[in-house]
Amino acid sequence: MIHRGQNFYLTLLVPVILVLLFFIAGPIGHSFFLSFHRIIIGLPQLKTPFVGLENYQELLNDPVAWHSFWITVVFVGTTTFFELLIGILLALLIHHRFPGRGALRACVLIPWAIPTVVSAQMWRFLFNDAYGVVNYAVFGTEITNYIPWLALPSTALLSIIVADIWKTSSFAALLILAGLQVIPEELYQAARVDGAVAWQRFCHITWPLIRPALLVALLFRTIDAFRVFDLAFVMTQGGPADATNVLQLYGYKKMFVEGWMGYGSAISVCIFIIVLVLAITYVRMVGQRLLEARV
Amino acid sequence: MASLGIKRISKRFGDVVALSKVDLDINEGEFCVLLGPSGCGKSTLLQIVAGLITQDEGSVLVNNKPVDHLSPRDRDVAMVFQNYALYPHMTVAQNLGFGLRMHGIHKDMILKRITETASLLGIENLLKRKPKELSGGQRQRVAMGRALVRRPKLFLLDEPLSNLDARLRINVRLELMRLHQQIQGTILYVTHDQIEAMTLGDKVVVMREGRIHQTDTPGTIYDYPSDTFVASFIGSPAMNLFKGNLIRAKKKLIFQSMDFSLNLQDIPPNFKDNTVEVGIRPEDIEVIHKPKNAFRAVVEMISNVGSEKYIHAHLGSTMLTVRATKEETFKPGETIHLVINPRKLHIFCKGKRI
Amino acid sequence: MMKKLVKKLLFVAGILLAAGFSLTPFLWFVLSAFKNQAQITAIPPQWLSSFSMDSFYSAVARYGIIHYLLNSAIVAGSATMVTISLGTLAGYALARLPRQWGQIILMGILACAMFPQISIAGPIWRFLRFMGWLNTYQGLVLPYVALTLPLAVWILALFFREIPEELEASALVDGCTRLGSLMRVILPLSAPGLFTAAILTFIYAWNEFFLALLIMTDPARQTMPVGIALFQGEHTIPWGEIAAASFITTAPLILMVLLFQRRIVTGLSAGAIKG
Numbered sequence: 001m002i003h004r005g006q007n008f009y010l011t012l013l014v015p016v017i018l019v020l021l022f023f024i025a026g027p028i029g030h031s032f033f034l035s036f037h038r039i040i041i042g043l044p045q046l047k048t049p050f051v052g053l054e055n056y057q058e059l060l061n062d063p064v065a066w067h068s069f070w071i072t073v074v075f076v077g078t079t080t081f082f083e084l085l086i087g088i089l090l091a092l093l094i095h096h097r098f099p100g101r102g103a104l105r106a107c108v109l110i111p112w113a114i115p116t117v118v119s120a121q122m123w124r125f126l127f128n129d130a131y132g133v134v135n136y137a138v139f140g141t142e143i144t145n146y147i148p149w150l151a152l153p154s155t156a157l158l159s160i161i162v163a164d165i166w167k168t169s170s171f172a173a174l175l176i177l178a179g180l181q182v183i184p185e186e187l188y189q190a191a192r193v194d195g196a197v198a199w200q201r202f203c204h205i206t207w208p209l210i211r212p213a214l215l216v217a218l219l220f221r222t223i224d225a226f227r228v229f230d231l232a233f234v235m236t237q238g239g240p241a242d243a244t245n246v247l248q249l250y251g252y253k254k255m256f257v258e259g260w261m262g263y264g265s266a267i268s269v270c271i272f273i274i275v276l277v278l279a280i281t282y283v284r285m286v287g288q289r290l291l292e293a294r295v
Numbered sequence: 296m297a298s299l300g301i302k303r304i305s306k307r308f309g310d311v312v313a314l315s316k317v318d319l320d321i322n323e324g325e326f327c328v329l330l331g332p333s334g335c336g337k338s339t340l341l342q343i344v345a346g347l348i349t350q351d352e353g354s355v356l357v358n359n360k361p362v363d364h365l366s367p368r369d370r371d372v373a374m375v376f377q378n379y380a381l382y383p384h385m386t387v388a389q390n391l392g393f394g395l396r397m398h399g400i401h402k403d404m405i406l407k408r409i410t411e412t413a414s415l416l417g418i419e420n421l422l423k424r425k426p427k428e429l430s431g432g433q434r435q436r437v438a439m440g441r442a443l444v445r446r447p448k449l450f451l452l453d454e455p456l457s458n459l460d461a462r463l464r465i466n467v468r469l470e471l472m473r474l475h476q477q478i479q480g481t482i483l484y485v486t487h488d489q490i491e492a493m494t495l496g497d498k499v500v501v502m503r504e505g506r507i508h509q510t511d512t513p514g515t516i517y518d519y520p521s522d523t524f525v526a527s528f529i530g531s532p533a534m535n536l537f538k539g540n541l542i543r544a545k546k547k548l549i550f551q552s553m554d555f556s557l558n559l560q561d562i563p564p565n566f567k568d569n570t571v572e573v574g575i576r577p578e579d580i581e582v583i584h585k586p587k588n589a590f591r592a593v594v595e596m597i598s599n600v601g602s603e604k605y606i607h608a609h610l611g612s613t614m615l616t617v618r619a620t621k622e623e624t625f626k627p628g629e630t631i632h633l634v635i636n637p638r639k640l641h642i643f644c645k646g647k648r649i
Numbered sequence: 650m651m652k653k654l655v656k657k658l659l660f661v662a663g664i665l666l667a668a669g670f671s672l673t674p675f676l677w678f679v680l681s682a683f684k685n686q687a688q689i690t691a692i693p694p695q696w697l698s699s700f701s702m703d704s705f706y707s708a709v710a711r712y713g714i715i716h717y718l719l720n721s722a723i724v725a726g727s728a729t730m731v732t733i734s735l736g737t738l739a740g741y742a743l744a745r746l747p748r749q750w751g752q753i754i755l756m757g758i759l760a761c762a763m764f765p766q767i768s769i770a771g772p773i774w775r776f777l778r779f780m781g782w783l784n785t786y787q788g789l790v791l792p793y794v795a796l797t798l799p800l801a802v803w804i805l806a807l808f809f810r811e812i813p814e815e816l817e818a819s820a821l822v823d824g825c826t827r828l829g830s831l832m833r834v835i836l837p838l839s840a841p842g843l844f845t846a847a848i849l850t851f852i853y854a855w856n857e858f859f860l861a862l863l864i865m866t867d868p869a870r871q872t873m874p875v876g877i878a879l880f881q882g883e884h885t886i887p888w889g890e891i892a893a894a895s896f897i898t899t900a901p902l903i904l905m906v907l908l909f910q911r912r913i914v915t916g917l918s919a920g921a922i923k924g
Binding site for chain 3: 006008009010012013015016017019020022023024025026027028030031034089090093096098100102103104105106107108109110111113114115116117118119120121122123125126130131133136140141143166170171174175177178181223226227229230233234247248251252255256261264265267268269271272275276279
């Protein structure tokens with residue numbers, strides 16, 4: 001409407017664009033740059049020679065890196081699946097109007113609100129091999145049967161998966177809830193008059209119409225899951241035997257613990273590209289679906 | 296087709312009384328219109344009949360059998376919603392067939408019914424489109440088609456024309472009348488538009504604040520409104536109503552208001568009260584050009600609707616509206632002479648007709 | 650009738666399950682803050698038999714929880730203020746620019762939120778070291794602003810879109826400058842949106858771990874998440890103190906959730922519908 005204000009609005013955008021360019025776009029680009037050099041933090045006398053694709057070659061031949069990629073994929077797949085499932089159930093529950101709905105919403109939000117490191121310590125406590133409640137729930141008082149969940153390669157990844165599902169299901173639920181709330185009540189009324197029973201209404205009305213919200217939830221969750229770090233760092237430090245050495249943790253260790261900044265940058269570039277590909281794929285899919293479903 | 300009986304239905308939402316002991320009988324094949332201002336409970340009544348909400352008291356009978364315990368699915372009714380409620384992710388054909396699919400009807404039969412209904416409504420070429428690609432009028436027809444295709448016992452329509460623009464509304468109204476003649480369905484139709492009610496209904500039910508004020512044919516309601524609400528709600532421009540006293544003088548009965556008096560006829564003999572309200576429709580007041588035996592009123596404003604004129608005038612402190620032909624050329628401030636036919640008077644006491 | 654009853658029972662069971670699933674692990678953990686060491690490690694697990702504040706005292710006195718709390722408050726508070734200030738301007742601009750432009754720029758801004766922290770960690774760390782800003786408040790606040798801006802701008806843009814443009818138009822006609830109309834007319838009306846964005850930004854900054862771990866290596870400057878993650882006991886894991894510290898750090902967040910859950914839900918789900 002107010003077309004002459006164009007310049008005014010663009011000026012308002014400048015600070016934010018500058019900040020983002022400087023602290024996000026710039027660093028990402030710089031990461032690319034760094035990945036082509038050999039840089040060791042703490043040994044400045046070695047300078048930082050340009051080494052081309054050497055870091056990437058090393059990465060491709062690095063079994064730990066591949067293992068790290070693989071367990072991250074397992075993590076992402078499992079957590080996303082269960083979180084969306086639980087999310088749908090929670091969303092359907094919260095969608096109903098009932099007294100105390102606000103209280104339920106608050107309960108469900110709490111796992112989301114607390115810091116990931118706190119939830120990590122919490123699950124570390126719950127999975128403890130001597131007095132953790134999880135062991136008690138599964139084995140009762142037979143302490144000799146207790147599993148050291150976080151210390152066994154076979155169960156460590158499972159433990160952080162459980163921790164993540166607990167923490168983030170509510171976020172998925174909220175995104176799906178938003179999709180549910182857009183569906184007009186009249187559609188359900190029409191369906192009831194047309195003869196549809198509850199599960200039919202879910203299949204024919206609810207499910208098709210929440211698909212856009214589901215895709216958005218899928219997108220956010222997948223991308224977020226690839227960034228898992230806090231849980232692995234606090235609960236298992238990446239162990240035992242790299243069983244939970246997820247990508248960002250591996251990159252962190254290489255870059256800041258061992259000091260291989262060039263190599264670490266190569267890792268970070270790879271993670272970036274994976275996430276970028278995912279984001280583009282999803283945006284394409286979501287974009288189409290959203291256009292379809294717009295009423 | 297079925298008959299519909301509504302027996303002493305009451306419903307409240309928290310502190311608000313939506314319906315209060317509503318009684319209504321609709322015969323097979325009848326087109327019954329629920330008419331009233333917003334909030335009078337007409338939509339609530341419709342939803343109760345459909346089974347979408349449960350009443351607090353009373354019973355709904357279809358073909359004289361109570362259906363209160365049945366879900367909407369089992370009541371065999373079809374409903375057209377105000378905002379159409381078309382399924383946005385389905386094509387028109389799928390929308391039309393949805394109810395039939397839910398009732399387990401065979402695919403071939405569904406196809407047959409869809410094609411029949413679509414040609415009845417003239418929407419055959421729209422079958423593959425999605426609702427968002429349709430105009431308002433087209434969506435409305437699909438909504439009606441969805442109801443027709445089910446061949447239900449009862450049709451429920453909730454203000455189906457209110458989202459259409461004025462010209463379209465008139466066309467669709469005519470179509471509805473034609474459809475009703477063809478299908479002979481039992482229809483319960485809700486609207487706040489009195490013209491729709493009067494033109495469409497075999498029977499009109501005037502409602503306000505959860506109560507029925509009058510149930511009658513359109514003609515009877517217009518000529519013999521049962522109370523002042525119905526009298527002023529029906530008819531455009533609204534009926535003129537005057538408050539005043541009844542004076543019994545020898546053999547004559549006179550209505551005396553602050554500014555004028557009228558001779559009355561035909562009061563029931565045992566009517567004893569003295570305070571009354573008297574009503575006369577704008578078209579029943581005549582403008583004459585001779586000052587003999589006439590009221591003198593001063594023109595305030597003239598509304599020219601093209602085919603006729605409405606003169607808003609005042610008689611002393613009383614405002615009234617008079618219908619006049621379009622040839623009259625009165626101006627604000629002029630004095631006009633009016634004659635009121637005592638036979639056309641409506642007399643009310645405490646709001647009710649006597 | 651039976652069907653209705655069964656439905657209701659399932660529903661109630663569902664609610665209890667959902668609430669239990671969300672709360673029980675956390676409550677159990679936090680309860681340990683009030684137990685003594687013996688109770689914490691007891692099998693079978695004991696509920697509270699004797700109430701003790703020892704862990705809290707220990708956490709404050711021995712581990713200095715309070716100064717971690719202070720650092721978190723300063724960092725999160727500052728980041729929120731800066732983000733909301735800048736984000737409001739940008740959100741407003743995006744709400745008023747023509748649709749296509751606005752969408753593209755918004756997509757670009759949102760894209761910045763999608764990348765893993767490690768992609769920016771290296772260069773940012775080098776930059777901060779170069780500026781001498783490692784282990785300073787601004788060294789953490791600035792990256793936080795960058796990380797929280799996308800979501801804040803998104804939410805604010807959504808809220809600003811709801812305000813009709815006629816309001817600015819009438820303010821201009823009444824004699825305001827463009828900036829004036831923004832400050833006097835639009836801003837007061839968008840208070841709920843600002844508030845929502847502020848809450849979400851604060852929560853994010855309060856909980857952030859990766860960059861805090863990286864940039865604040867001096868315990869004097871570390872924030873709560875780092876403190877809690879690196880909690881070391883001498884012989885055994887000091888669960889009581891960790892639980893106490895967790896309780897203290899999450900208490901303000903839980904309070905926020907209880908008071909503002911409507912706003913939080915609106916803000917978070919804003920992305921899903923208008924997406």
